[in-house]
Amino acid sequence: MADPTCREPPDGGWGWMVVLAGFLQSALVFGVIRSFGVFFMEFVGYFGELAGRVSWVTSIGIAVLQLGGPVSSALSTQYGARPVVMAGGLLSGLGMLLASFATSLTHLYLSIGLLSGLGWALVFTPSVASVAQYFAKRRTFATGLAVSGAGLASFAFSPLFQLLVDTYAWRGALLVVASISFNLVAAGALLRPLETEGNKASAPEAGWLWLPAFSSLCQPRLACHRPFLLFAAAFVLVDTGYYVPYVHLVPHARELGFDEYRAAFLLSSAAVADLCGRVAGGWLADRFAVRLVHSLILWTVLTGLSMVLLPLGQSYSLLMGLCICYGFCAGALVPLQFSGMAEIVGTGRIMEGIGLMQMMESAGSLVGAPLSGWLRDMTGDYTASFIVAGAFLLAGSLLLLALPNYFSCPMDSTTEEETMGDP
Amino acid sequence: MRVSGSGAGSMRLQLLLSLAALWLSDANEPGTAMTTRDINQQTRESISDYTVKGHDLSTPGSHLSTQDFNQQTEENISNLTSVVYSKSIDGFSSAPVEENVILYNPANIALLCNLTRASTDSATVEVTWKKDNERVESSNVTINETKNVWSTQYTLKIRDRNQMGNYTCVFKSDQEVNATFHLQVPQIEGKEHHVVSYVGDTVVLVCKSLKYIPINWIWYMSNGSDQVAINDSLMPDKYIVDEKYANITKLKILKISEKDDRSYWCQAVFKLGESKGKVSLKVLTYMTPLKPFLAIAAEVIILVAIIFLYEIYSKKKQMHAEDEKEFEQIEQLKSEDSNGVENSTTRHRKV
Numbered sequence: 001m002a003d004p005t006c007r008e009p010p011d012g013g014w015g016w017m018v019v020l021a022g023f024l025q026s027a028l029v030f031g032v033i034r035s036f037g038v039f040f041m042e043f044v045g046y047f048g049e050l051a052g053r054v055s056w057v058t059s060i061g062i063a064v065l066q067l068g069g070p071v072s073s074a075l076s077t078q079y080g081a082r083p084v085v086m087a088g089g090l091l092s093g094l095g096m097l098l099a100s101f102a103t104s105l106t107h108l109y110l111s112i113g114l115l116s117g118l119g120w121a122l123v124f125t126p127s128v129a130s131v132a133q134y135f136a137k138r139r140t141f142a143t144g145l146a147v148s149g150a151g152l153a154s155f156a157f158s159p160l161f162q163l164l165v166d167t168y169a170w171r172g173a174l175l176v177v178a179s180i181s182f183n184l185v186a187a188g189a190l191l192r193p194l195e196t197e198g199n200k201a202s203a204p205e206a207g208w209l210w211l212p213a214f215s216s217l218c219q220p221r222l223a224c225h226r227p228f229l230l231f232a233a234a235f236v237l238v239d240t241g242y243y244v245p246y247v248h249l250v251p252h253a254r255e256l257g258f259d260e261y262r263a264a265f266l267l268s269s270a271a272v273a274d275l276c277g278r279v280a281g282g283w284l285a286d287r288f289a290v291r292l293v294h295s296l297i298l299w300t301v302l303t304g305l306s307m308v309l310l311p312l313g314q315s316y317s318l319l320m321g322l323c324i325c326y327g328f329c330a331g332a333l334v335p336l337q338f339s340g341m342a343e344i345v346g347t348g349r350i351m352e353g354i355g356l357m358q359m360m361e362s363a364g365s366l367v368g369a370p371l372s373g374w375l376r377d378m379t380g381d382y383t384a385s386f387i388v389a390g391a392f393l394l395a396g397s398l399l400l401l402a403l404p405n406y407f408s409c410p411m412d413s414t415t416e417e418e419t420m421g422d423p
Numbered sequence: 424m425r426v427s428g429s430g431a432g433s434m435r436l437q438l439l440l441s442l443a444a445l446w447l448s449d450a451n452e453p454g455t456a457m458t459t460r461d462i463n464q465q466t467r468e469s470i471s472d473y474t475v476k477g478h479d480l481s482t483p484g485s486h487l488s489t490q491d492f493n494q495q496t497e498e499n500i501s502n503l504t505s506v507v508y509s510k511s512i513d514g515f516s517s518a519p520v521e522e523n524v525i526l527y528n529p530a531n532i533a534l535l536c537n538l539t540r541a542s543t544d545s546a547t548v549e550v551t552w553k554k555d556n557e558r559v560e561s562s563n564v565t566i567n568e569t570k571n572v573w574s575t576q577y578t579l580k581i582r583d584r585n586q587m588g589n590y591t592c593v594f595k596s597d598q599e600v601n602a603t604f605h606l607q608v609p610q611i612e613g614k615e616h617h618v619v620s621y622v623g624d625t626v627v628l629v630c631k632s633l634k635y636i637p638i639n640w641i642w643y644m645s646n647g648s649d650q651v652a653i654n655d656s657l658m659p660d661k662y663i664v665d666e667k668y669a670n671i672t673k674l675k676i677l678k679i680s681e682k683d684d685r686s687y688w689c690q691a692v693f694k695l696g697e698s699k700g701k702v703s704l705k706v707l708t709y710m711t712p713l714k715p716f717l718a719i720a721a722e723v724i725i726l727v728a729i730i731f732l733y734e735i736y737s738k739k740k741q742m743h744a745e746d747e748k749e750f751e752q753i754e755q756l757k758s759e760d761s762n763g764v765e766n767s768t769t770r771h772r773k774v
Binding site for chain 2: 045046086166167168169171172173175176178179180182183185186189190192
């Protein structure tokens with residue numbers, strides 16, 4: 001099948017409503033996940049279980065979110081982004097609703113972990129892909145705006161969830177959070193389908209409706225696509241190191257002797273810097289005539305370097321500076337990752353691309369935090385963990401350097417004047 | 424402590440004398456800070472730790488400080504264990520000084536007050552002790568005066584709860600100044616916020632006393648303005664008291680109903696008294712969180728409807744505009760056509 005031709009993306013107009021939808025879904029998926037720690041303590045107290053067993057609730061949710069990427073992208077290539085995201089919003093709210101009636105931890109694993117996780121997977125991939133489809137010149141900036149929702153929401157939701165738990169206990173609070181999650185349905189409604197041939201490519205065949213969806217999933221078109229593989233492999237490496245500071249920063253700070261509030265404040269400042277980085281990275285990438293891949297490599301290298309230098313921060317101000325640096329660079333590379341994917345596989349196949357990349361990334365993120373925890377146990381402090389995490393990022397950026405200049409849409413006049421050869 | 428023979432007796436005397444000597448030597452120096460001392464000693468018969476610690480907090484202003492000590496004694500309290508609590512008052516113009524003394528087990532204590540007075544003050548100072556604002560006359564009170572420092576010490580053997588309370592040393596000449604020692608059992612902290620639960624659900628109320636282990640815990644619930652003790656053996660399918668650890672007590676209330684919306688007290692019983700912590704339970708029905716849930720769900724439905732309606736409306740407008748455009752184009756073509764026909768006939772005519 002020939003590559004689908006790309007129609008001119010609007011680069012504005014209704015596109016900004018799609019950005020709003022992306023912002024909302026990022027807020028309601030990742031903001032909720034990040035703020036779920038409030039419920040964690042309540043579950044430990046109510047069910048009397050160990051912290052390790054309770055933390056599986058969100059771990060299963062995140063794992064399903066990432067592994068469900070390909071399923072979600074296949075479904076949305078088949079049926080369009082809008083119905084899939086709306087269904088995902090319903091599912092994630094339903095999962096929380098059922099969780100509010102839970103009488104054991106297993107119920108929580110199934111309702112929040114499996115059901116809500118599946119809902120989140122159905123929401124995330126199509127939303128980000130839609131933003132990339134609606135924009136060309138300002139794609140990275142739009143993506144940056146869309147993903148900044150996560151950072152803002154985790155600020156707002158943490159105290160909100162605490163207030164809900166104090167007022168309604170965790171059962172009532174989960175009920176209210178479920179209704180808040182239902183707003184994902186409204187966000188999905190905003191994703192007006194763009195009439196591109198790529199979406200119509202795999203038309204439903206007569207007979208069993210599911211078959212076409214899974215056949216596009218099983219066809220190894222993208223998996224044999226060399227630049228895509230390089231890109232995805234690079235981000236598997238990046239993801240292995242990416243989340244380490246979020247998990248280990250506070251314990252590291254506590255080990256250095258800082259008290260709970262100062263350690264938590266370090267994480268908050270990294271989160272603020274992440275938020276600014278997402279918007280700024282997107283804006284900067286579109287503003288200046290620098291190749292996207294080059295900006296991406298730059299930010300990845302900077303993030304890796306700041307991680308490697310983190311153990312050097314012995315005084316509070318130096319550590320704070322390094323955290324802000326890490327947060328900003330880590331945030332900046334998020335929008336570039338998604339719009340880089342759009343450039344490599346083209347807007348017609350971006351659904352598949354993001355879905356597949358998400359699934360591969362999950363391998364990295366699942367390995368990353370436990371690996372660095374193991375390193376810490378072996379060496380006695382977090383120095384080795386941070387250095388290894390930074391090394392993974394630097395390795396990922398090296399892989400990115402190997403990317404050929406490949407653009408799947410030669411008629412895509414919205415990119416800079418590129419030739420197919422080396423720059 | 425089992426003592427046999429005179430050997431232990433003479434050792435006892437020696438220890439007493441050495442302790443007395445230490446106290447006296449410190450009292451002779453003006454404005455002394457009594458430092459922490461650990462005196463460990465092992466007798467032949469039994470092994471017990473005798474710990475003596477004293478802190479001096481010379482502060483000009485008034486402040487409340489909590490001081491506690493760890494003490495291990497056996498059932499028959501020996502006379503050798505003692506703790507000194509001291510406070511210094513800096514002149515007659517200072518504000519009253521207070522200190523909280525947390526006593527966990529029966530103990531021997533000495534309360535020491537030092538007054539540093541300026542040389543301009545009058546020479547006669549009247550020193551008295553009060554317990555709970557009543558004057559006490561006791562042979563256990565010693566008064567010393569050196570240069571400008573008046574010090575008084577009240578030795579007490581605390582054995583039962585009647586001896587707990589507020590002890591105040593009063594120095595009076597032209598003006599009056601005092602220092603108060605609040606002798607109390609360890610305080611139990613309840614929970615500030617309500618514990619929220621639902622009708623038909625189960626809730627666990629927790630009280631902790633981490634540093635001091637009480638002998639017993641008793642739970643009370645409020646009944647109007649009274650407090651009624653909860654007997655969990657009488658109502659085993661309603662209340663379960665979990666006492667797995669001695670310093671944490673958990674009251675599990677099953678099958679909650681709206682009548683259970685009240686305050687509960689956990690009382691820790693120590694040898695020298697009791698103290699209570701308060702935990703409030705608030706019972707909600709499922710209707711309470713359902714209201715915001717339905718409100719937000721309704722808002723979502725309205726939003727989705729608005730978005731779809733707007734899309735249909737703008738599509739209609741677009742189709743309308745396209746129709747108009749097509750109409751204009753057709754008109755334009757028609758007019759061009761007619762012009763072209765005229766030209767061709769003109770050409771024909773010319774030919």
